[in-house]
Amino acid sequence: MTPDSKPHADFRDLLEALCHVWGPSGHEDRVRALLLELIAPHVDETRVDALGNLIAVRHAAAGGAKGTGVEAPRIMVAAHMDEIGVVVTHVDQDGFLRFGPVGGILTGNLIGTRVTFEDGTVGVIGAEKRADQAKAPTLDELFIDVGADDAAAVTQRVGDMAAFHHRLDWSGGRPIAPNHDDRIGCVMLVAALRRFKPGPNTLVAVFSTQEEVGTRGAETAAYGVAPQLAIALDITGAGDTPKAPPLALKLGAGAAVKVKDGGMIASPALRRLMEERAQAAGIPYQLEVLTGGTTDARAMQTSRAGVPAGAISVPTRYGHSPSQVIDLADVQAGVDLLLALLEGDVSGLLGSGLTGSGMTGAG
Ligand SMILES: [Zn+2]
Structure with missing residues (x-):
């Protein structure tokens, strides 16, 4: 294999860039500046809210949902910029x-x-x-x-x-870094924005702040966006090391579709749709039940009048340690699954997207 034919070359380049940027919770400025540069050519509008969340919109195809003129569903996808x-x-x-x-x-x-x-x-x-x-x-x-x-x-x-201390190393083709949580989610969201083709849904990509201290950025971002469907991209655990706690997650076995974690039960309808789309497209996936911890999906789910929410996770060894290990095949599967959802019909499982002013969409 020649160096430039390495699999997952895009993810490698994005990881190299994002893992080396300093950004503990509440200090996400440098990460946000880099992300803004990376996504600018691929989004229709961007804004930064009071908590520092970077919110980028990629509009649906002209004409709204299914060309009816009805406002297209707003899907919020969040990945957090901060690190522990x-x-x-x-x-x-x-x-x-x-x-x-x-x-x-x-x-x-x-x-x-x-x-x-x-x-x-x-x-x-x-x-x-x-x-x-x-x-x-x-x-x-x-x-x-x-x-x-x-x-x-x-x-x-x-x-x-x-x-x-930031350092990205490679071991058996797998990246090791202290902040895959959640720079790998940011990598996935950038990769998805690059590939997103306008279809029936509006994608609101949110690079959130202060997740590690209690999903605080996603809370205000979700209030502002008022999404009808929400997905978090984050790491999860892995149970594939010697005498690991029993956890049915394995590096390299596919994107993890969240069923439940310590803070939420994912929308069963959204979880089923994820499984259907993965099966239809031949995308490898595994089901995630995590007994502790949670993600931005929890904050989005309980926003306003409630939002159907779920998560696509990356199985990770040694999470929250200085040497977190992931497999880029799972990252690839996660991005493929996210796009299969975003570019298809999700009208069967939408929440109301209620705004503060009453019963209409946010426009
Ligand atoms: Zn995280």
């Missing part, structure tokens, strides 16, 4: 930083992890000596070493955030 990280809570006299979590970091295995601050400063996470060294340290026993000899030499302040 840490926030400085205290700087001690010797120049060590104490920190709190930004999103669901796994404090038990952070010793030796490198983190990067907004100004590029790299720190390493260390731990105090513990009575029982075999026990994992708690958050209170961890600190960040930024190479400073005392507090005066520390340039970080309380409130500064850091993300896991």
Whole structure:
């Protein structure tokens, strides 16, 4: 195989670009700037709302749904721009930083992890000596070493955030990164916008903020968009490593169609339609039941008067760790499935798309 005939070359290029951009929750500006550049040639309009969500619209074909002049269904597809990280809570006299979590970091295995601050400063996470060294340290026993000899030499302040040190590696053709969650969702949404052909539905692509601290960006974005159908693109778990918890998800076995997670039950009608479209087009898929965690789909589902919602997920090993592993075949299947949905008839399962002003669509 020659280098330029690599499978999934588009995804590789997009990942290389997006995984190296710094953006813990609430600090998505750099990610948003890059995404705006990437999608500008492929969308009809863009706006940024008060929480920093990037909202891009790709209109349906002229004439509305099925050429009837009736307003086309609005489908909101969300992928979050933010990544998990840490926030400085205290700087001690010797120049060590104490920190709190930004999103669901796994404090038990952070010793030796490198983190990067907004100004590029790299720190390493260390731990105090513990009575029982075999026990994992708690958050209170961890600190960040930024190479400073005392507090005066520390340039970080309380409130500064850091993300896991950005590095994208490839192992057996699979990408490893600290922020596949959810830059891979952003990759999928960009890829879908590039391929989207105007048909019966209007696509509202939302690159959301603050998902990792409670799906906050998607909440306001969904209110503003008032979609009639909503889909999140995000990572999920995998149960295919030695003695993994029983989880029927495997890397490389296809796009994961969400049935349920810790925060929502996906619309059964939407889930069935996803399965039908996948089967009809020969797209590999697997069903996802995750006992914990959730995605932007939860926020979209409970927006306004309620929105039928679901998710297409990418099975991921070592989620929320500095070395998340995915398989690009699942990413490909996810984009194919998303487009099969967006470009087909979804009129059988639409919510009302109620707006604040009453019973009409948002126009
Ligand atoms: Zn996520």
